[in-house]
């Protein structure tokens with residue numbers, strides 16, 4: 012195993028990991044606020060990729076406006092999903108909501124297949140003409156840099172929103188104590204809708220980035236990255252925002268290391284192995300605190 | 307007072323993170339006693355019950371029940387040794403009928419195997435009949451027969467408390483821990499409960515530890531009282547002794563009595 | 564044997580004879596027979612998952628993994644080692660049960676959605692492992708399996724599965740499982756070893772899913788490791804049956820399995836809408852009737868006759884008091 016190959020896989024891992032981190036942020040924020048594993052989150056990621064693809068190939072937009080439009084549309088989808096499927100179930104057992112989320116995920120997938128077709132579609136190459144950058148014997152593509160850069164930029168933006176805007180602060184308040192936040196006059200439903208919007212927008216951005224990275228978009232592309240990003244969120248401690256970022260990079264790198272040192276057929280099993288290890292050893296995640304049921 | 311020692315707790319401590327909910331508690335309870343455990347909110351009474359029933363791990367110390375060391379044993383094992391309880395915030399099997407709540411509690415009295423159940427052997431059917439009989443009998447004793455097929459969550463608050471006591475009794479415990487059984491009851495119900503608890507002890511020969519905020523109830527019912535404050539046992543003794551204990555009055559009774 | 568048992572046995576046998584007769588007269592074509600077999604297999608899957616999810620309250624969404632283990636293990640035995648079909652079938656089921664214990668012991672320490680996601684993970688790991696075993700065909704699938712399963716096999720094993728799970732549920736062991744669902748801590752204080760019962764229910768469920776898998780691979784003569792065969796999508800299919808019929812209702816699961824197996828056949832022209840209708844059903848049930856159609860209740864002769872009596876009674880009352888003023 013040469014170190015160049017290792018370095019290349021590490022770079023791949025960081026690029027992929029930054030997209031996982033973006034998706035994981037949505038999972039973690041939604042879980043933090045309503046304790047729901049939003050199974051449909053991965054499918055919003057997929058929709059984001061399609062929105063971007065269509066904006067670029069049919070409307071000839073360049074990457075940045077396409078991404079902004081895609082993020083806005085995905086935010087709308089996220090809000091609608093919450094309004095129709097989840098909000099009526101706020102008082103229901105969590106399993107009921109979880110089943111609903113699974114249903115929503117399947118529904119979005121099937122609708123996408125009906126509307127966009129089941130076949131793979133590729134991002135037009137003109138969106139980002141590929142350039143290769145050499146650092147000594149290490150090869151980096153401009154796409155990898157753009158993916159990483161965009162992801163970091165969005166994370167900084169999220170950090171600012173959560174910490175310095177009124178809605179962001181309300182979000183943190185609600186995730187700490189819903190009842191107390193309500194008593195303090197915070198409109199909880201609005202805050203939840205806002206959380207879905209932000210999470211979905213990040214997922215949509217990730218969708219476009221993954222579409223560029225692998226140069227392919229299809230209706231089922233959300234399932235596996237969605238699950239892996241979920242694992243990333245659990246790994247970092249679900250509900251903890253920096254945890255999701257850490258988990259995302261970890262998963263991306265781990266996955267590519269397995270490809271480098273093992274077999275690529277097992278790359279998808281890595282996520283689940285990590286998940287199970289985390290759940291069994293420290294279910295609250297690496298950065299999480301343990302909570303015990305009070306009797 | 308029978309001198310037969312049933313439960314001995316020595317230097318028991320329970321901590322949650324930095325919080326010492328129980329520290330170095332020593333307590334002995336004798337067979338057939340009815341003792342009270344009192345103390346202000348957050349004193350660690352429920353935590354002591356949790357430690358006794360295996361629902362939380364003691365940080366240190368020992369629990370010896372009828373000669374057996376029960377510290378660090380699992381909750382179901384402890385229950386099988388004869389300690390069972392009710393909960394401060396009722397924990398019935400909500401969606402099941404009152405009768406089914408009690409039939410489930412017959413668990414320890416049954417022994418047929420999986421295969422026996424699947425094949426519905428004679429032995430299995432006999433045990434099932436027996437369990438059903440026990441459940442009905444207990445409903446009768448508690449005056450809950452007419453609610454046998456009612457979902458337990460639909461019973462009145464007082465009846466839910468009684469059903470929970472019934473459920474605990476079906477396991478044929480030697481030591482019964484009651485965690486604020488009168489909470490939320492009106493005076494008439496409380497009075498009825500007082501008689502019920504008294505008769506339970508004589509009818510079932512069960513030893514009882516009672517956590518209760520209603521001082522009248524405790525003073526009326528219990529022969530001996532333990533007082534916890536901030537996780538420390540600050541007093542123990544007869545009703546009279548507790549009534550006149552300076553420390554207790556300061557910590558807890560103060561305004562009340 | 565009680566009178567009712569005799570009636571039920573006669574009805575079940577009668578149905579079997581009727582199917583055989585219609586098949587002999589070519590009223591039922593081999594394809595119809597295959598659908599009937601698939602219904603039986605799906606009933607086994609739904610009822611066994613209901614034992615885990617509905618009765619014991621341990622939310623698993625990896626059931627298809629055990630189905631896959633049974634399907635592949637039994638086929639491996641008959642194809643590669645020439646083991647007789649029925650022995651291979653049982654061995655596959657036992658193997659699935661063993662894996663059920665291995666997975667259940669650690670996973671069942673988790674609760675609620677964490678458990679759900681862990682079982683999903685285990686299910687996918689099983690699938691990926693199968694995918695990577697060249698002896699059973701890898702990603703291409705495993706073909707050349709003898710079609711040893713007949714409709715009779717599926718029918719018989721379906722009845723056995725339902726009977727065993729039903730009797731288990733009504734034993735004190737089954738009540739312990741229900742107690743675990745209702746309140747784990749309270750169950751422990753009543754002397755119920757909750758870990759033991761969670762793992763038992765999980766293992767028993769895995770066993771019957773494995774049995775269904777063995778029947779399936781020898782029914783179709785082929786099995787492949789796609790997500791809709793032995794993976795996440797198949798698990799969701801089974802879950803939908805359980806949820807539609809009602810968590811904790813065996814008759815509900817049976818009805819839902821029949822309905823959901825038949826519906827794509829009946830709506831042939833709408834095949835591509837199936838994947839849209841399914842999730843909508845799922846969401847609507849959760850929104851409006853989260854306990855499922857039967858809501859944890861069982862459909863039985865008693866319930867039916869009670870319903871009939873109430874219905875008839877009402878009509879009688881109407882006739883007595885009915886002066887048309889209402």
Ligand SMILES: Nc1ncnc2c1ncn2[C@@H]1O[C@H](COP(=O)(O)OP(=O)(O)O)[C@@H](O)[C@H]1O
Nearest residue numbers: 303304305322327347348349350351352353354
């Ligand atoms: N599972 C737990 N985790 C953390 N703290 C706990 C837990 N259970 C109890 N406590 C704390 O221990 C202290 C004693 O509580 P408790 O035993 O319920 O008091 P009491 O029953 O006397 O009112 C309280 O400060 C409570 O907050």
Ligand SMILES: [Mg+2]
Nearest residue numbers: 351352353394
């Ligand atoms: Mg208390």
